[in-house]
Amino acid sequence: MLKIRQLSSFYGPIQALREVSLDVDSGEAVAVLGPNGAGKSTLLRTISGLVKPRSGSILYREHEIVGRSTHAIVKLGIVHVPEGRRIFTQMTVLENLMMGAFTRDNKKDIEEHLEFVYEFFPDLAEKRRQLGGELSGGQQQMLAIGRALMSEPSLLLLDEPSLGLSPIMVEQLGKTITAIRQDLGMSIMLVEQNAGLALELTGHVYVMQAGRVVLSGATDEVSIEEIRQAYLGGVSNS
């Protein structure tokens, strides 16, 4: 479904991605792990078109998406839930969700999706008239994901969704993500610091270090020890 080959990106003058290659299959959940500054967020930003890569290719359902603008990529079905939620704090929950449906024109269709998201996240239904900025951290995360679901993506890019959430909320988040993959059949690419959570939710894991993929494998084949090793050093592969 998503084939990334030899992708290199720069963050200002700093090279953030060095010839990264990575695959996400249809209906699969993939975790990208790595320390701060490893280039995980840049990877997602490059996929969603916020960062233009210097070289390499990203094939999505056989379409080359490098060079397309972000809104075109969203239309293709890739939706990126950025780090730190980035919900619209000055808009109501409802307006936030409506923003998620920006690419859709069919009113009835939008209404149906809205109902669906409210069912999925009952908290949001309750607070639909409140400003996004007034929600708790966990609710904001739900709103960010719910907003992304409004456009019915086929690939969901989640950047550090567990950041700043309480353990109970993290647990609920895990359930939600599993539900999205299993019930809605969406593919998920999950960037996480919380390796335990990531490994629990995904079937394949990539570990990044200093802009490179230093380790990859099926979740059940890779040991925590190997990952820790890759986190700390990554030297062997460089």
Place this chain on the structure above:
Amino acid sequence: MSQELSVFMQQLFNALTISGVYALVALGITVIFGLTGIVKFSIGELLTLGAFLTFAFWEGGTTFFLAVPLAAIAVGGFSLLLERGAFRFTLDQPINGFIVSLGLILVLQNLIIEIWGVGFKAPIRPFTQVWEVGGVSMPVQRWFVVWVAVVIIGLLFMVLRYTKYGRAMRACAEDRDAAALMGIPVALVIAGTFALGGALAATAGGLLASLFAIQPFLGSQYLLKGFAVALVGGLGNVEGAVIAAVLVGLTETMGSGYLATEWRDAYTFGLLIAILLVRPRGLFPARGRLQETLQ
């Protein structure tokens, strides 16, 4: 009505007209800033251009009521071209956008001089009647300007609040990246906002052409006042700009109505300093990622 009261009412009416014009200019500045972080100083020149185009259309036989929207559309389109040709390259560095707008002041002002010369144009007066109520003289033309301003501001609010484009604009203003991730064509929205800002300024200019004699250096005065208003209201905040416009209009009018006139600009700028010292980001600060990084 006692004389003092009727004089006061007269001054209130005077303040109202001028506030409406300030509000339109400030809205033009504030919507563009809110979205891009660029303070577009050349908007003063777009106002002048709007005024002269209105005059040119009117002179060519168009009625004033059609000339103003025509001028607004033309200037809006021109502003869009400027965004495509210059400002869009400065989105990462708003300060460069500001400097580009300084350069454009020179270009536009002299372009206007090249086309229309340096002379003035007498005001177009579609309504010449003056209503006298309790000793207060209210030219109908001024009421017209007030109502047009009110209607445009009202429309702008409705568009921002209830339409898809308006919501997209607010989303872009708050967080450009997140908006893009919703599938909003951010570049298009920004270009549209430049067109909107230009059209608002041109409308203000067209309305001014019906109140005052216009000349090629008209824009600078209104730019500075409009900018002051936008700052007092909180750069990027649309509601704030309207309230601040009334505040600045009142200060200026009452200051020159009741105190020494020659210090008028000192009153306005004194008020500006006082407000910004207490509330550095204006009375109603806009909240968005851009505003946080810029101010």
Place this chain on the structure above:
Amino acid sequence: MVAVSRSFAGTLLRQYPPADILTIRLPLAILLALPLLAPMLLPSTRLLSLAITAAIFLIVANGLHIVFGYTGQLSLAHTTLWGVGAYTAALLAIHYGWPTAALIPAAGISAAIAAVAIGIPAFRTAGFSFAIITFAFAEILRTVAINWRDLTNGGAGLMLRTPPTSIGPIEFETIRHLDNFYYLTLAFAYLSLAGVFLIRQSRLGRTFIAIRENESLARSLGINVYLHKLIAFGLSGFFAGVAGVFLLYNNQKIEPGPLSPFSAFFTIQFLLMILIGGRFSMLGPTIGAVIAVFAPEVIRPLIGLTPLGDLSTARIQIIFGSTLVLTVLFAPNGVAGQAKERYGALAAALQKFRERQGGAAPPGAAAGG
């Protein structure tokens, strides 16, 4: 950490290692020494007068560079401080007969005090709010200069009663001893250049840059950002004030009119100078001031030779404005920035050449500043 240098030459040496003497130091030295020959080289008194104007502008622009270039604060009150210096000098000279040697520091200090007085409230804000507050103060000062008629003689301005004519043995009456006046102004122009250079090399300068680059980072490192901005503003005011004395001497009058330091015209003009010259380069303001004064002298006759013929002023302004826009879009670091890039490329090429010749290449060939 390189210690603060005690000598200008020493710093210069460190900045430009001896190996680069041919590529950087020598051409730069020649360029910097060229103005010394101006009275011999320039064919007329008119052009020498313009050179004086350029030298005065240069001092003002260097002052603005400290607050705008180094600290990154967009001050729109800078030329007003220039006017404050000129008014101070005029008042002291007219009413108390102060000599030049006393006027220069007095004008500098008074403008610095004015700067700090504006800065204390203004630096509570930042960005465009700071810009507009300084602008508001500038407007208020202009209104004061026009309307406090007992002190400032209103819009007519102050005229020197008896123009000061000497510092010690050196006569510099502005018409019969114009060369001397030029050298006096030039000396202060060099001083201002040395001033911005030394500030840049010092710990203070590095602090300013740190504030420009990342204010919150600077704050987290324990730097008192507010205080340092005030210091930068005060220093810039000092430069402007000193330049005010020379403006007063050159024009023999100071007034708050439309082409005076109190006009928005000059505020924009000086910003443009720095931007065209290069706002991240030490020599940027100098280049900008020279371009602003002498470019029309060169461009007008040149355009006259082309089929365009004599252009109207409006058209020349259109060309000037477009050039500025294009500069910002394509060369945001100005002339100095462009030159530095080109020079860097040249130096790198030279180095490569030397390496290929087998010589041990010295490190660090890029020009700094």
Place this chain on the structure above:
Amino acid sequence: MIKRLRVWWIVGVLLTALLVGAACTSDDDVDDDGEDATATSAPTNGEAATATPFTGTILTPEDVLRKDGTATKEVEIEWGWMFELSGPPQIQIFATVTGDGVLFAVQEINDAGGFQIGDTIYTIKLLEHDTESDPNKTIGITRQLIVDDEVNVIWGPASFGEAEATVITQAEQVLHLCACQDRGLTSLSSVEKAAGESHWAFQTLPLVSRFFLQGALNVKEDHPEYERVAIICIDSEIGRSICELYEESYSAAGFEIVGVKVFPPGTSDYTPLLTNLKQQNPDILLNFDDPTAQLNILGQALDMNVASSYNTSLPPDIVQAAFGDRLEGKEVTAGGIPRQATVPTSEAAAAYFERYAEFSGGELPLASFVSLLSYDFVYMLVAAMQQAGTVEDTTAIADALETIHYAGAAEDDIYFNEQHFSVIGSDGCIVRFEQPIECSHDAPVRD
């Protein structure tokens, strides 16, 4: 923001010329009217002159150009000539015609074979410079003319940098004749205060304010019932001085000044001030500024019905065109425009404009009447040199220039008053609703 004009009223004068120029070329009847005006103006002129006319010899161009055939030497002398040939267009137009007057006169004198002093015939070479409206460049040119070229005479500029130039010329005792509008308000008075005198500076443009007293007397005569006067002026040195002169003139004519308001430059909305002034129930509202401000003030004052009569320096036909039926029951008086600005009032002036049109290639430039205000003074300067018997001793020439009376194209008796301002007459006009514009030619105000 960038180019705010220093001298607002020039624009008014310019526009007058512009409109009159357009009227003259488009409408033949106007030419006839012009001749009528010339014919009728003579008695008016005589009656209105309040002071005793000059009884000494009034020199003519023929006196200046006369040669007695005894000359044995020919010498070319150099004069400096610097004007704003580029820069803000308003000043540029004004400066160009002013400079043209000098060029034209010099060319005429040279074509006539020069002028004679003793045994020498002098011809004149002008060293021409464009100041680009930049005070710094003006200073540089002035220094060059004095130091490098060693001239004794400098003409110009019109506005920008004139004060700075005047300081230099007066310190160097160089004869400096310019049409500097605010010279009387800034440089001359300041130089006088500073150096004790400014003996070598002469102002060729008449000070507009000199027409005010005559205007005030006229109004009192026409409308004895008007008593209360309100004044509104721009906050600049010129504006404030106009306010003061208005106050003086109208008080002297027996009016009561009930309100004076000063507004900052760049104002368009005057209603707060007018509201304030209206409370004082003035009969007359006086205003004299740049045309944009005057148009705005007049329009807003008419809306608010501030007074019964309004005085402005706007050209009468502009007033009529701009306000039409809003003038009903109102009276607008316009004045303060140099006499030749409307139609030529003398044969000499008419002949001058013909020659000037030829000189400039068939068509009269805009505001060409302004060039008269420098043209005549070239002849006067030569006459002064002849009287002083020298082309070099600037003090002697200045002394002579103070005493000379000259019958020129602009006026049949031109001279410099004690303050070195030229003395020339003006036009006063009245605009009423659906009535023809009435103009009368005022005589110069004698000192």
